[in-house]
Amino acid sequence: MSAQDYVSTYAGHYFDFSEAVPFFLISLAGLCVVIGIILIMARVRAEFDRSHPSGGQNFDADEDKGISAEYDLNIDSDYYAKDRERAAAAKIDQDYYTEPYEDEDDTVKYPKPSNLTSRNDRANAGSIRTRNTETRSRSRGRAPQDIRALRFMESFFEMAFASTSVLLLLALYYIINDRISGPVASLWRSYKDWMLIGFLLLSMIVNRIFDRVLVHLRNLDSKQRGSMRLISSLYVVLILMYIRFIYDDLNYENLIIYFVTLIIGRFVYFDVTWEGFRGDISGIARNFPFLMLMVAYSGFVIWYGFHSGFLLKANGVIVSTLIAHLFMDVAIFLIDKTRILRLLCR
Incomplete structure (x- = not known):
């Protein structure tokens, strides 16, 4: 199948508003539930800090370092x-x-x-x-839990955007490798490894556009962004393992090894230090609840998409997962532009 035939086959289905609108509303409703859970998390964390001042301070010490002055100017x-x-x-x-x-x-x-x-x-x-x-x-004048709620929500948004950018890479890999024939396929077979590196760079650019242009995440420092992107890599590995073992699809084994290697490289590199290693592990532990939230949120949205017939297995599970994430990103964009988050955090 050529690239033009592939696009024309599925474009009409996904641009059918009678099916796309209900799916988007489900994505939006799920996001509202996630935001409510995050607000509860911020409130619980604030109560814990109030009852255990030293413990709460230590918990957020790394996250607060270097950005406390930034809130005065950016909120x-x-x-x-x-x-x-x-x-x-x-x-x-x-x-x-x-x-x-x-x-x-x-x-x-x-x-x-x-x-x-x-x-x-x-x-x-x-x-x-x-x-x-x-x-x-x-x-x-903002309460500490309100600032924390903004940080928590933007951390979740960063994870969603990072996951979408990586899924874009995987979808391109799947489409070119399994669904496209002709000159593109021969070019892919000759330069697949180099093109995969190019796709990785493209995903980094897309992620930058998402969190700087689509939704400006003002309240995250570089360390927290890095932690959320590492969590998103773990999330993508879970998706690939699910497709590999549930759908018994052997096409993703190389990608699983590729991303596991990238994650290991984040911890073990030539100039690794104990402090850096401990900081990465601490970031995963601190942000692990966001991974669980994303698994639950995306799992429900994707399940509804397959159950309703809007998401198709015929075009590849990874492509359908990417489409679901794009709908989730649009829901995040609309929530951000309506300024509901700032009203909730006042």
């Missing part, structure tokens, strides 16, 4: 100033609005600005600082 950024303007205001705060000091005659004085030379510059700086102070004061 509710869509409602107030733009990120660039707030960053400029923060620099003005540092260079101009320093602490007062006492002169020799015991009069309180303020240091003069070193980088603002005109009255208009100082006036504009004061205006920006006023808006920035308002933003930070409202950010600091």
Whole structure:
């Protein structure tokens, strides 16, 4: 089957709105349930921290390190100033609005600005600082569990986006390897390993687009993003093992070995340190509940898709799994753009 025949065969089915809309509504309803569970998790964690202050502090110490100041500037950024303007205001705060000091005659004085030379510059700086102070004061007014809830939800979204990008790689591999014939197939047989590396790079770009453009995840630091992407790799391995042993499909054995090798490489590499290894293991343990949530959420959505006939086994289980994840990502996008999350976390 050529690539054009493959697309034309299944495109009409998946773009049938009479079947696609109910499937999307199920995906959206499942996401709402997941968000409710995450809010409960944040509340339970807050209560635990309140009753065990030292334990709660240690639990979130790695996650909070290096990003506590970021919340002052990033929370509710869509409602107030733009990120660039707030960053400029923060620099003005540092260079101009320093602490007062006492002169020799015991009069309180303020240091003069070193980088603002005109009255208009100082006036504009004061205006920006006023808006920035308002933003930070409202950010600091949030309860700790509300900030944690935002972090938890964005961690789940990061896992969903990372899983979708990897599933895109796997779907392309499956379609070209098993369903496409002709010149593309011969090219694939000759350069399959190099093209697989190219697909991996493509999935990284897609993941970057998802969490920076589709839904801007502002409250995650690089360490938490890395932990969630590692969790998503474990999730993909579970999907591949399910297809391999439940559907008795031998085509995925090489992919299972490939991803298991990638996961092992995350822990064991040439300059590995004990602290880095322990940090990766701690990240998996801390974020393991998100893996269980994703398995339950995607499992229900995919089961409904096959049960209703919207998802087809004929085009490959991995392709149908990718389609289900795309619907889940659209649901995340709509939830984010309606700003319901920020209303729930106030």
